[in-house]
Amino acid sequence: KQEVTQIPAALSVPEGENLVLNCSFTDSAIYNLQWFRQDPGKGLTSLLLIQSSQREQTSGRLNASLDKSSGRSTLYIAASQPGDSATYLCAASFTGTASKLTFGTGTRLQVTL
Amino acid sequence: NAGVTQTPKFRVLKTGQSMTLLCAQDMNHEYMYWYRQDPGMGLRLIHYSVGEGTTAKGEVPDGYNVSRLKKQNFLLGLESAAPSQTSVYFCASSYEGVHTQYFGPGTRLTVL
Numbered sequence: 626k627q628e629v630t631q632i633p634a635a636l637s638v639p640e641g642e643n644l645v646l647n648c649s650f651t652d653s654a655i656y657n658l659q660w661f662r663q664d665p666g667k668g669l670t671s672l673l674l675i676q677s678s679q680r681e682q683t684s685g686r687l688n689a690s691l692d693k694s695s696g697r698s699t700l701y702i703a704a705s706q707p708g709d710s711a712t713y714l715c716a717a718s719f720t721g722t723a724s725k726l727t728f729g730t731g732t733r734l735q736v737t738l
Numbered sequence: 739n740a741g742v743t744q745t746p747k748f749r750v751l752k753t754g755q756s757m758t759l760l761c762a763q764d765m766n767h768e769y770m771y772w773y774r775q776d777p778g779m780g781l782r783l784i785h786y787s788v789g790e791g792t793t794a795k796g797e798v799p800d801g802y803n804v805s806r807l808k809k810q811n812f813l814l815g816l817e818s819a820a821p822s823q824t825s826v827y828f829c830a831s832s833y834e835g836v837h838t839q840y841f842g843p844g845t846r847l848t849v850l
Contacts, residue, residue: 629780656836657836659838661841666844668742668828668841668843668844669781669828670841671838671839671840674837674838716781718835718836724769724786724788724834724836725786725796725835726783726839728781728782729780730778730780731780
């Protein structure tokens, strides 16, 4: 069964710190991987999408990497701010079921003053 | 553009009642999806559609039906609601299946 795991479930860091969120997947036949942000009581907002042929994508202070051989993706957030506090979800699509996403359970991030 | 909208935002049902959730998108996307989100379980795909007039089962389709009569709308129906269907329901759409999915704000459903 294709599974996506995110550890830890929650993380608290002081403002200004650089941080890494982790995502692991069980099937190396990944098609693409997406990172989303979810604020409390809201829907999901897409942050970055990495195709299987890519190793990383960047948007502003965010950088996502993909390592298919180890089954891992990381989301790096530089110079964290209180406004970054949210739940971050990763989701993978796999070859053969490329139109369907398998989600992790998310990491709840709190950036403190 | 409104993006993806969902109606209603909140709903309380009694066991056995029926209801329909409406999802609308104005981005001319071909693909549309319905997910449910439960604590500790992440988002799970209920049904999806790859174009007008098509529907397909996702991971947890039992107890739900869907219809895609118009390209911009995707309806999720509960024929006989059960407490296990208490959840937050999200609709999403994408240009093609492998592209970024855009999510609606969600519908919080409670079944008593």
